Structure formats: C-alpha cells, structure tokens
Amino acid sequence: MTGLTVKYFNSGMTGAPQIANNWGDLVTMLDACLVNGFALKAIDTLTCADGIVTASISAGHAYRPEQVVEIAGADQPEYNGEVRVIATTATTFTYAVTGTPASPATSATSLSAKVAPLGWEKAFAGTNKAAYRSQNPASPQNLLLIDDDLKTPGYTTTWAKWANVGIVEGLSDIDTIVGAQAPFDPNNPTQNWKQVAANQWGWYKWYHARSNQYESNGDGGAGGRNWVLIGDDRLFFLFVTNAAGYNWYGRNAYCFGDLISFKPGDEYATVLCADDNYSGMSNYWSYPGQFSGYGLTQSLEFTGKTLLRNHTQLGNPVRFGLTSLNTNNSSQVCGRGPMPFPNGPDFSLWLLPTYVREESGHMRGLMPGMHWMPQDRPYSDQTIVDNVVGQAGKKFLLVRTQYSSETEGAQIAFDITGPWR
Incomplete structure (x- = not known):
C-alpha cells in the first residue's frame, strides 16, 4: 500500500519518544518520527471482511484513528504496508485493503504493527x-x-x-x-x-x-x-x-x-x-x-x-x-x-x-x-x-x-x- 506520505505524531501517543531536559532528546525523537517509527506491537490475528481488516492485539495496542501504521509479516501482501487506522477499540484497530486476501492472514514469521515513520x-x-x-x-x-x-x-x-x-x-x-x-x-x-x-x-x-x-x-x-x-x-x-x-x-x-x-x-x-x-x-x-x-x-x-x-x-x-x-x-x-x-x-x-x-x-x-x-x-x-x-x-x-x-x-x-x- 502506498500514497500515505503525510503522518502526524505527538508526545501523548503510546510508545512515543519523550523530549525532556536531556541533551540528545530531540535527536531521539526525530530518529523515531522521521526514520524508525515506534510502538512496535505483535499482532495476534488479521481478518478481512468487505475490504476492511481488523487487527487484534489482545495485550492492547498503541494506535489512534487517522494514524498511519506499518503492517508487516503477512503471507498475503494485501495486508502489509502502510495503512491508515479507521477505528479502534482497546484491543483492535481497523484499516482498509484492496482486493480479497485470504482471511485470516497467515504468516511464516510473525505479524506486527508499528507507528510508521515519515x-x-x-x-x-x-x-x-x-x-x-x-x-x-x-x-x-x-x-x-x-x-x-x-x-x-x-x-x-x-x-x-x-x-x-x-x-x-x-x-x-x-x-x-x-x-x-x-x-x-x-x-x-x-x-x-x-x-x-x-x-x-x-x-x-x-x-x-x-x-x-x-x-x-x-x-x-x-x-x-x-x-x-x-x-x-x-x-x-x-x-x-x-x-x-x-x-x-x-x-x-x-x-x-x-x-x-x-x-x-x-x-x-x-x-x-x-x-x-x-x-x-x-x-x-x-x-x-x-x-x-x-x-x-x-x-x-x-x-x-x-x-x-x-x-x-x-x-x-x-x-x-x-x-x-x-x-x-x-x-x-x-x-x-x-x-x-x-x-x-x-x-x-x-x-x-x-x-x-x-x-x-x-x-x-x-x-x-x-x-x-x-x-x-x-x-x-x-x-x-x-x-x-x-x-x-x-x-x-x-x-x-x-x-x-x-x-x-x-x-x-x-x-x-x-x-x-
């Protein structure tokens, strides 16, 4: 998935790097937002119905509506890439996909999500x-x-x-x-x-x-x-x-x-x-x-x-x-x-x-x-x-x-x- 070039971040987001009164804090924050992303989470399941994917993370996730999240690890490529969060509960978030990938997603390794960097x-x-x-x-x-x-x-x-x-x-x-x-x-x-x-x-x-x-x-x-x-x-x-x-x-x-x-x-x-x-x-x-x-x-x-x-x-x-x-x-x-x-x-x-x-x-x-x-x-x-x-x-x-x-x-x-x- 492509085209989601615009992203926003703030200090109140779960897992966001904190800027305090320490030398180097600005660099740490910019590394996360510009280059690396943050709030990496293991996904339990990815299921798709009518073009909407539900990602389940039983331990709780870190994401908000309108955030851009990077999904990785699914065998079905339609699930992976940068996606915009549509809605959330305490343990799930949803996003749209193109096509009709097999549901639930399978993975040869593990499924993961993180806040996508710029x-x-x-x-x-x-x-x-x-x-x-x-x-x-x-x-x-x-x-x-x-x-x-x-x-x-x-x-x-x-x-x-x-x-x-x-x-x-x-x-x-x-x-x-x-x-x-x-x-x-x-x-x-x-x-x-x-x-x-x-x-x-x-x-x-x-x-x-x-x-x-x-x-x-x-x-x-x-x-x-x-x-x-x-x-x-x-x-x-x-x-x-x-x-x-x-x-x-x-x-x-x-x-x-x-x-x-x-x-x-x-x-x-x-x-x-x-x-x-x-x-x-x-x-x-x-x-x-x-x-x-x-x-x-x-x-x-x-x-x-x-x-x-x-x-x-x-x-x-x-x-x-x-x-x-x-x-x-x-x-x-x-x-x-x-x-x-x-x-x-x-x-x-x-x-x-x-x-x-x-x-x-x-x-x-x-x-x-x-x-x-x-x-x-x-x-x-x-x-x-x-x-x-x-x-x-x-x-x-x-x-x-x-x-x-x-x-x-x-x-x-x-x-x-x-x-x-």
Whole structure:
C-alpha cells in the first residue's frame, strides 16, 4: 500500500519518544518520527471482511484513528504496508485493503504493527548529533544538521538546552559541511556551530528545555515536554514546549524541508524555521515560549526563518516570511484572524494557502500542508476536522501554539490526509 506520505505524531501517543531536559532528546525523537517509527506491537490475528481488516492485539495496542501504521509479516501482501487506522477499540484497530486476501492472514514469521515513520534518511550521526534528509528523488535532498549535544566550553548541564540547527547542502562527515549552508554569515562562518565569542553557543536553535530569564537560569525542570510533529517525506513541522506541564501554552513552532517552489528546478528551496538567538546570556525571556516574531504564525515576519539560497540559486541564504490572503489589510496572525467562525454565508471553517515570500519581496512558493486560518482559534488544540469548504475528503489537524506573549495563542491547520504535493 502506498500514497500515505503525510503522518502526524505527538508526545501523548503510546510508545512515543519523550523530549525532556536531556541533551540528545530531540535527536531521539526525530530518529523515531522521521526514520524508525515506534510502538512496535505483535499482532495476534488479521481478518478481512468487505475490504476492511481488523487487527487484534489482545495485550492492547498503541494506535489512534487517522494514524498511519506499518503492517508487516503477512503471507498475503494485501495486508502489509502502510495503512491508515479507521477505528479502534482497546484491543483492535481497523484499516482498509484492496482486493480479497485470504482471511485470516497467515504468516511464516510473525505479524506486527508499528507507528510508521515519515521515511527520511539519517545520513550522518554523532553523539547527540544527526543529519537528516528526504529520500524522495524529487527532493534536492539538502540536509537538516542538528547538534543537540552539551555546548562547550563553559556550559553546564543544568542550563537551558537546545539543538543548533541548520540547512546544509552536503557533508563529508557529521562535523564537516560541504557547499551552501543556512544560516550563514561570511564574516563569521562558524557562528552557528562553534563557540566564536564568550557566552555564545550557536545561532539558529530548537529549544526543548528552558525557563524564563537567560539561558544560564535553568532548564525548566524534569519531565516530558509536550510536542507535536506533522510532515511528509520532504517537509515537517515541529511544535515543542520548553518545560513540562504545558499544553499549547509555551509551544515553539519550528520546521524544516522543501517548499513547493514557483521556480522550475529549484535546488535551494529548502526552508528552516528556528529561534534566532546568537547570545543567550544577553537575551532575556520574560516567559517560557517564543518571542514575538518567531515561529510560523505571524505574516511577513522574517525572524528565524531562512531559505538555503534565493531564487537566483546564487550567493548566501535569504530570510523568508509567510503570508496568505489579507483579510484585514494589516499584519495577520494565523488562527487569530478577524473573520467570524463559522463564516456566515457558507457556515464554514476557512483555510487558505500559505505562501513563502523572500525578504526581498519575491514570492518563492507555497508551504506544503500548512493552511492559514483567518478565523480565531475555532477549535481546541489538536482537533481533527473535515468540514472545510473546498476540501472534500480532507481532514485537518488544528495545532495551537504560543505567539507574541505568554498569554496569546494562535492556531495552524495541517492537512493530514495528503498528499501535500
């Protein structure tokens, strides 16, 4: 079975890897969601009736409706592969198949299920370091380089924790970059990866352990962070809190991967969203989430958002901002719009395309899977909806995130049916 490229995961799923205040936790989570999958379970029986398979796991399973699960081990190939869960009980889940395989399924080895990964490759690895890339042949296969190791010299294990992140065109090993990279300052080429000044450990960062105040003021304490990841085989979005005990409040919004470029043959249309924080000992946070302007919810805000190169395919990186249909002739916040919900004429939720604009003004492309919401947080966090005008047959996951201050939330809609391109 093929075509189920879009998948979503969260920290509350049974067997999901946990992000806490440990160096390397982000790499462990990304390994599971991008490459390996998780929550492997032995299946007792697979039976099929009228194109619907019932998988029975007497010990209890780990799966939810709309999740994509990978089935393996059946002698009848119709049962195997990636499938979308339709319904569940405590000990069963169902999915659709094509054809009329023999029922029950037989196996020469054993039947198994696991939460299916996005299908990326971990191309290089080191201690709490990794480089991930898409395996889709249509992708330019630029890499996400991530260093979630203890920052040295001079850092302690009780301070804030983050991964230094960047886009790189190539690597010869986990520590040696080849070709273009973003972010990049030609006057300070190692700024994102090595300590080049006192109290400076990196530039573009994905935080997962931080209190308010400065990076030296603590890691936010023990416990699992709330996180959500949605993606396909070329792009993913990550939302993660900096401390345990938060729901959407305090979530940071990050992303990495390929947009849908308006330029044919675009080899550098790879995007990265992170926190842009060069020196954490001089930048003060008054609350545990992202600063105003970071993240993915504010229109034409360029902080912490970079493309590997601009549309000319030459030179250094260029920052980007997101935008959509302007419903109020001013700056927009996704999921905090002025449009009533439901919209009166069609009694509906509205979702709009999200465009990627270079800081120079050029429109580079579309952000796949991400839909701009001009209404104000119409549903609770992680609600799945299917009542969207013009989107018949599609389901959307509505993710809340913090923006601007400690009391303000926004919401983004993600297509979880796919495909995104």
